[in-house]
Amino acid sequence: MPERLRTRASLAGLPLSAAPWLAAGYLASYLLVGGALFAVATAAFLGGVVLSQFTVTVPLIICSVWVIRGCAQVERGRAALVDRPIPYRYSEVTEPGLPAHIRTRCADPAFTRDCAYLILLFPPLLVLDLFALVVWLGALGCLTLPLWYPAIGVSGVMAEDGMFGWLHTLPGALALALAALVLLPFAARLLLVTARLHLTVAQAVLRPPGDPLAEAKGVLDRPGPLSAVPGGRRTGIPTEPTENRETHETNTGRAG
Numbered sequence: 001m002p003e004r005l006r007t008r009a010s011l012a013g014l015p016l017s018a019a020p021w022l023a024a025g026y027l028a029s030y031l032l033v034g035g036a037l038f039a040v041a042t043a044a045f046l047g048g049v050v051l052s053q054f055t056v057t058v059p060l061i062i063c064s065v066w067v068i069r070g071c072a073q074v075e076r077g078r079a080a081l082v083d084r085p086i087p088y089r090y091s092e093v094t095e096p097g098l099p100a101h102i103r104t105r106c107a108d109p110a111f112t113r114d115c116a117y118l119i120l121l122f123p124p125l126l127v128l129d130l131f132a133l134v135v136w137l138g139a140l141g142c143l144t145l146p147l148w149y150p151a152i153g154v155s156g157v158m159a160e161d162g163m164f165g166w167l168h169t170l171p172g173a174l175a176l177a178l179a180a181l182v183l184l185p186f187a188a189r190l191l192l193v194t195a196r197l198h199l200t201v202a203q204a205v206l207r208p209p210g211d212p213l214a215e216a217k218g219v220l221d222r223p224g225p226l227s228a229v230p231g232g233r234r235t236g237i238p239t240e241p242t243e244n245r246e247t248h249e250t251n252t253g254r255a256g
Helices: 019-051 055-081 098-106 109-120 122-143 145-151 170-206 214-221
Strands: none
Touching: 019 055, 019 109, 019 122, 019 170, 055 098, 055 109, 055 170, 109 122, 109 170, 122 145, 122 170, 145 170
């Protein structure tokens, strides 16, 4: 679970804790920053596709790749609002020459994931974040309605004889505020769940893939019978020398 989204508050006390407010800041910043990154990354991606058709503009493809990588770095750093920044790892260029540089950068799986997150996942994440924020801000607005209900315009359906004319009265504003007070903890919970889901998607797409052999490598790196480290410590107890002046470790049969 993200560090800053952890809370020990009960459901009733959840709106008073810091977690839903941090979640709201994380989601609200995506509406602004994510929209700008989507526009820049889309323009860079389409520009790179168009420029790839012309040999004279091939060096500019690298610029578009770096622009998209920079946008992904901004999104990785934005995760620090609720958790640690998302780690990253890109493929290193091992061959000389511009064609090899372009081939390595464009075929890098990390670059593909950057494009997927910044461009393809932006619409669903935007809708998800916007829905949670509308519910949260709507509950807060209704909760404070008794303070500003006289400012509601009296026209059309808001007229005194209209459908929502009761909102222009103090009893109506108090009734709606009471309903919002009951629903506010659930809106805070929805906000936290949405922020955690968004961050989980960002981490799953933008962070380096895990090494499936990491556990096996850890076993080989530790001292023991399977140690791959030269001179690894042996845990067996040597026996008495034999006629060939060799010693053997208990239960291993290895000659010393």
